[in-house]
Amino acid sequence: MWFKNLYFFAFTRPFEWSEQDLEKHLSEHLFTPLGSTEIAHFGWVNALGKHGDSVLHHANGNFLICARKEEKILPAPVIKDMVEEKVNLLEQEQGRGATKKEKEQFKEDIIFELLPRAFSRITDTHAYISPANNIIVINSSSRGKAEDLLALLRKVLGTLPVTSFQPEIGVDETMTDWLTERNLGANFQLGMEAEFNALGDDGAVVRVKNQDLTSDEINAHLDADKYVVKVSLEWDESLSFILCDDLAVKRLKFYDVLQEQNDDIDSDDILAKLDADFALMSGELNRFITDLLAEFSLKTTDYLDKD
Numbered sequence: 001m002w003f004k005n006l007y008f009f010a011f012t013r014p015f016e017w018s019e020q021d022l023e024k025h026l027s028e029h030l031f032t033p034l035g036s037t038e039i040a041h042f043g044w045v046n047a048l049g050k051h052g053d054s055v056l057h058h059a060n061g062n063f064l065i066c067a068r069k070e071e072k073i074l075p076a077p078v079i080k081d082m083v084e085e086k087v088n089l090l091e092q093e094q095g096r097g098a099t100k101k102e103k104e105q106f107k108e109d110i111i112f113e114l115l116p117r118a119f120s121r122i123t124d125t126h127a128y129i130s131p132a133n134n135i136i137v138i139n140s141s142s143r144g145k146a147e148d149l150l151a152l153l154r155k156v157l158g159t160l161p162v163t164s165f166q167p168e169i170g171v172d173e174t175m176t177d178w179l180t181e182r183n184l185g186a187n188f189q190l191g192m193e194a195e196f197n198a199l200g201d202d203g204a205v206v207r208v209k210n211q212d213l214t215s216d217e218i219n220a221h222l223d224a225d226k227y228v229v230k231v232s233l234e235w236d237e238s239l240s241f242i243l244c245d246d247l248a249v250k251r252l253k254f255y256d257v258l259q260e261q262n263d264d265i266d267s268d269d270i271l272a273k274l275d276a277d278f279a280l281m282s283g284e285l286n287r288f289i290t291d292l293l294a295e296f297s298l299k300t301t302d303y304l305d306k307d
Helices: 019-027 076-094 100-117 143-157 171-180 216-223 256-262 270-294
Strands: 007-011 040-044 057-059 062-073 119-130 135-138 188-197 205-209 227-235 239-244 249-254
Touching: 007 143, 019 062, 019 143, 040 143, 057 270, 062 143, 062 270, 076 100, 119 143, 119 270, 135 143, 135 270, 171 188, 171 216, 171 227, 171 239, 188 216, 205 216, 227 270, 239 270, 249 270, 256 270
Parallel strands: none
Antiparallel strands: 007 135, 040 062, 057 062, 062 119, 119 135, 188 205, 188 227, 227 239, 239 249
């Protein structure tokens, strides 16, 4: 239940779907397993996994959802080699090269032939919608997968007016200032890990770990006009994370003192524990995201249409 990576987006119009309507629309696009000759399926599954019975879970005004994708694994080099074999055979039998259309047909035939024998990969992506905070938060380390979930939700609802947060001052510039000017907000503390890039397309890349980010060694990199593209931070004695220059949050870790707040719940009541964990996590993440955006002079409501 505890998210490990975050991509979060702002709504440009208030999210006003009721719990009942949202659940109804999600239920019309449920995940179904792949058939033997199908290559991919994407749909919604129970928000609380095997312990739940609904595609939507609601707690403290936040809606938890989960998208499942199953896709067949077909190694590109294998397909390429098989296409080349068919092309070579055609050349030997007919004394001519294959046309582009014939190569495409060879590839389609090979994929269709391999699909029944291919392994499947299943990935679940959780997200929650916080209408009060005007954000959707996706548990993914890949922006592509996060946008896939948004696309599926947009298909379900017919519209999904969201946008990325874009500070006026570049994220990398602000993160660099945290190390040079020591102007990081009071709720945040620097960690012991960072990545720096030098200017230019062929500029050097420097990664440091277990390193005091206020040390002379780090200052030397900054004095050499390197800028911060990733930095480890701690927030409010509750969690640690890596912040990237696209505002993605990686390697999110909630501290034990936070997670232990629900230890008094009966361990046999799994649903109650999952519900309490989600309520606790989403509440903390809403506060965290608000604080983080404030470091970039942003609010979660900045992109709401004014009309």
